[in-house]
Amino acid sequence: MLSIPLPFIVGLVFALTLYRNLKGVETPGSKRYFTVFLIAYALQGIIIGLRFGYGVGWLHLVQPATAAAMPPLAYLAFRSLAAIRSEKPWLHVLPFLAVAMAVAFFPFLTDLLLMTTFIAYGVLLYRFTYDHPDAVAETPLPRMLPALRAARLCAVLLLFFGLTDAGLAAFTFLYGNEAVPAVVTAMNIAVLVTVAVYGFAPQAFGRDRPALEPEKTVPSADDQALLIRIQEALDAKDLYRQEDLSLAKLARRVGAPARDVSAAINRATGLNVSQFVNNRRIREVCRLLEETDQPLTTMMLDAGFATKSNFNREFRRVTGMSPSEWRSKLRASLISKT
Template identity: 70%
Template sequence: MLSIPLPFIVGLVIALTLYRNLKGVETPGSKRYFVVFLMAYAMQGAIIGLRFGYGVEWLHVVQPVTAALMPPLAYLAFRSLAATPVARPALHLVAPLLVLLAVALLPLLVDLLLMLEFICYGVLLFSLTLKGSNALAETSLQRMVPAMRAARLSAILLLFFGIFDAALAVVSLFYGNALVPLAVTAMNFTALFIVTLYYFVPDFFGREQAAPSGAAVAGTNAEDEALLARIEAALDSNDLYRQEDLSLAKLARRTGATAREVSAAINRATGLNVSQFVNNRRIREACRLLEETNQPLTALMFECGFGTKSNFNREFRRVTGKSPSEWRAQARLKN
């Protein structure tokens, strides 16, 4: 009777988790990287499962090469969401090519190269998530936090697999391959635990960037006020604020400024982050429609640019202190 090795399940779970949180992140430069990256995650689980679960030993030649493709794919996928394009992406083929050469010529170097690659790219990807909204400027404002969490999950997994690979090499050196299946099982259970943590404690992987406190913060100047006026005009031009896929990068392009300048000006002049600032404009329109029309809340929500009911309700309450239905009832009592 055939059994399904744990690595199959882990690879599939990780791939589906990342897909769920990257759904809707479809900028032209990132889509191909994300598709290949998710396929590589699932394929690597299948390769490990076939090798250690069914004894397909010839895959020991393929496994390091496919593993070496994952870190650069992960980095390029998330890096392509930044405000500036990736410079010379072909350079990221160097690490997989070095692993391929090591497999063919110097097998003793394979584990060392993989460990260094996974750890270096894990650090690189995690540091990318610390750069604020600019790091994911091409992502729609509503998907920015899930995308950032997915990036951090990927970075943590890269670091974990890199460190584990080094530990596994040491175990094999001193104790042979007898303990390898047990070690691989422990690795996969740990990976599942990390993904479980991701589901039940999402804030552990990051939350929405906090806005400065107060109506505005010190440092506001005439340039900020002028840029803010341009931002507001851009949002109202052709109802840009209604676009569900509106991103910081798109807003910056319409304004004629950089993503960093737009984000900083909004922070300093209003005390809000970019997402809150745009949602304030959407909520103003929602309030008007609630008062002047009989549109159902769901249709009204989509018309104002919100993609989910939970986000709409949360932002509406943040701005008005009431739920949409409460606000509509109170507005009609006044009239």
């Protein structure tokens, strides 16, 4: 009976996970590189599966070179999504060419080149997510952090493959090729576990910035002035109610760079942009709870929240209780006054 090698499944799961994470997210840049990267990664899983699952031996001449193309594609994909152009993008073809040349003429260099390529691009991609925290400024606020987490997942896997490739090379040197399929299986299981962690505990790849302690927050006069403009922009035409509100859209309304808006909010309030906007939304929900008898779902949507889970989480963060507890407290207060 025909079996499906694990790399087939891993490649498909990883590609689908990234696609699902960024589906519907408006990015300032092109998704062309990202689409190519997802297709190429899935194809790489097929190549590995055919080589180790079905014993297609000649693919050992192809797999290293195609593997070397993955890290540059991942790096270019996320830079392209963020509309940050890469200077001399043609240079990123060099790892593929170098590994192809090594396979043909200097096989002993192949593993070293692959390890270097994966680790170097893993570090570059991970640094990119911290050096350009506002790179996904056009993304709706609830989706900013998931987009950065997707990039960090790729960076972690690049580093993992770089280190395990070096380990696999050492293993085959010491013990031969007989156990390589088992080792590759273990590596792919580790990737599945990592992707599962990303799916069920995404905070492992990046958390919201915690609120700063008030005594450590010393906003400047410029920050305070910019914060007033931000608050006015949010209230103007009920901007805060827009479900697809992004940092870039808020910055354009304020008339200041996105990075300055983000930094001023963080320094002056100890909150990130998403938390700051959600604070305004929660205030509106609290007002509606006090003044109307609308259903919670209606209030949630009117205030700009798209999902009930996010609304409940943010309401508890701001008020310390659930919306139903808040409403019950209000009613008990009214009864006690009458």
